[in-house]
């Protein structure tokens with residue numbers, strides 16, 4: 001049987017997305033059990049290979065694998081022999097020689113998970129590659145929306161912030177438009193890729209671009225804030241952090257422009273006081289910690305579907 005990978009959400013059909021969300025729904029209750037362990041992936045080996053910092057993704061893949069009884073091995077880029085000069089190809093072949101069933105990889109360069117997938121017999125999961133894709137975060141976000149809204153079709157979802165550097169935004173656009181939501185992207189012109197502006201301007205499916213935060217959040221069902229990725233900025237994209245927060249930060253006043261039952265989301269980590277006020281991040285309408293919990297259920301679903309079969 002050909003191995004299966006999860007490298008991105010671009011091109012995924014709504015049926016494929018719904019199948020993963022349905023599996024996540026089945027796994028969700030394991031978090032509430034006194035003994036959080038099922039034998040589903042006993043005898044399988046998962047390698048978590050992270051070349052970039054992570055709290056949520058790395059931990060939730062480890063928790064997901066362990067709750068499914070897989071053996072999970074964590075390798076950080078800094079602690080691997082790549083830091084001694086080994087090439088990625090040699091590293092991929094070395095790991096492959098140990099016959100893992102799945103490699104979960106995060107890398108600062110776009111395309112690395114796709115490349116590893118071509119050189120490995122293991123299933124490969126993209127845990128975030130550069131500014132390209134972060135498929136399991138988008139699926140976790142969709143699962144969170146499903147839990148709280150019960151539907152996707154017709155929802156207005158505003159994604160606000162550093163779209164240019166955001167792999168989360170890219171993956172979410174693919175998932176949410178495939179499920180029928182109306183996605184509004186909002187950022188300063190310097191933080192929106194021109195190709196996205198052109199796609200939205202051409203009447204692309206359910207996708208709009210605005211540079212006005214007030215327009216983006218007006219009557220929104222979901223407002224998803226994005227972190228300003230200062231670590232990926234080697235030039236100035238806006239005049240000052242204070243100016244950015246004033247024009248694009250989510251404040252209680254702006255939340256009031258959205259629907260009364262608006263869900264506020266953020267994939268984390270958060271720059272408190274820059275893209276989102278403390279009072280909003282910690283308000284009852286904030287689903288930020290629900291997104292983290294969803295991440296475990298969705299990653300269990302992904303590991304299960306790749307390794308144990310659909």
Ligand code: CP
Nearest residue numbers: 054055056057267268
């Ligand atoms: N959302 C997300 O990818 O968070 P981490 O960088 O902590 O994994």
